[in-house]
Amino acid sequence: MNITVTPVATVHNTRKEAIDDNWKSIVTEIELAPHIPTQALDYITDFSHLEIIYSFNKVNEEQVVYAGHPRGNPQYPVVGIFAQRKKERPNRIGLCTVKLLGHRDRTIIVEYFDAIDGTSVIDIKPVYLEFEPVGKIKQPDWVNDVMKDYWK
Amino acid sequence: MNITVTPVATVHNTRKEAIDDNWKSIVTEIELAPHIPTQALDYITDFSHLEIIYSFNKVNEEQVVYAGHPRGNPQYPVVGIFAQRKKERPNRIGLCTVKLLGHRDRTIIVEYFDAIDGTSVIDIKPVYLEFEPVGKIKQPDWVNDVMKDYWK
Numbered sequence: 001m002n003i004t005v006t007p008v009a010t011v012h013n014t015r016k017e018a019i020d021d022n023w024k025s026i027v028t029e030i031e032l033a034p035h036i037p038t039q040a041l042d043y044i045t046d047f048s049h050l051e052i053i054y055s056f057n058k059v060n061e062e063q064v065v066y067a068g069h070p071r072g073n074p075q076y077p078v079v080g081i082f083a084q085r086k087k088e089r090p091n092r093i094g095l096c097t098v099k100l101l102g103h104r105d106r107t108i109i110v111e112y113f114d115a116i117d118g119t120s121v122i123d124i125k126p127v128y129l130e131f132e133p134v135g136k137i138k139q140p141d142w143v144n145d146v147m148k149d150y151w152k
Numbered sequence: 153m154n155i156t157v158t159p160v161a162t163v164h165n166t167r168k169e170a171i172d173d174n175w176k177s178i179v180t181e182i183e184l185a186p187h188i189p190t191q192a193l194d195y196i197t198d199f200s201h202l203e204i205i206y207s208f209n210k211v212n213e214e215q216v217v218y219a220g221h222p223r224g225n226p227q228y229p230v231v232g233i234f235a236q237r238k239k240e241r242p243n244r245i246g247l248c249t250v251k252l253l254g255h256r257d258r259t260i261i262v263e264y265f266d267a268i269d270g271t272s273v274i275d276i277k278p279v280y281l282e283f284e285p286v287g288k289i290k291q292p293d294w295v296n297d298v299m300k301d302y303w304k
Contacts, residue, residue, distance in 0.1 A: 003157050003207050003272065005243040036242065040218045042232035048290035051247060053205060055155050066192045080194035082276040090188065091157040093275050095203060095247070097285050112286050120155065123245050124234040129289050130299040133249050134264050137281050138200035147282040
């Protein structure tokens, strides 16, 4: 059964095209959609970090894959789509943990966010310490390699 | 503009009703939907943790709020919906960082997951170290209080 979602906010920043790396300098404003009351952001600055769920608007359904080389690099294995974060994925949904810089009326300002200008935001959740990963995080070597310039 | 998503997997566990606390003992199996090839899970055990995006299936649209007391407790402030993780939220989408216990054919087994039996899963993403929160996490006192029995 399909599920329909309505964007709750829109991304405004200087990155107009999907580029993989160098997100460090991008400061993003996230503005509530007209149907969401301003009150929905009350007390948000009590939190330092947010999880933003968003739509990869520019990816078409035909581009979706179920496995592939991360970043298309044949030096990496053919990894299942649920074992990587490639945007050409079923439902084309992105997720990023961002740092909250500020709140002004119907807008929040964040950094460490990897969505481009015009992206539709589907949900905003505060990071609770109690939802952080339990135990040590393990990942394969190709992730370190793929991510080395991401936040530069 | 609305976005339509199709569940990629289903939750199987022993928790049949929405109960707030005591998730520690719940081990969950997540089984791929028929339209998703088995290959989508290849190499998933290279990761220790996953982020699961899911639908709060049992919440009706009429129950959605834009602000409220966390857990309905008047001792807490009236907090905006994007400054709390209450399930009665626009788009009724949940998100949890889980620990991966195993993988068998079209099923993964996880713990530290807070979705009930029959929940529709919208996406599964591996946790990358590089997407962990940057800097210290700040949260208000009511979160510590609300979460004290969550993972018991």
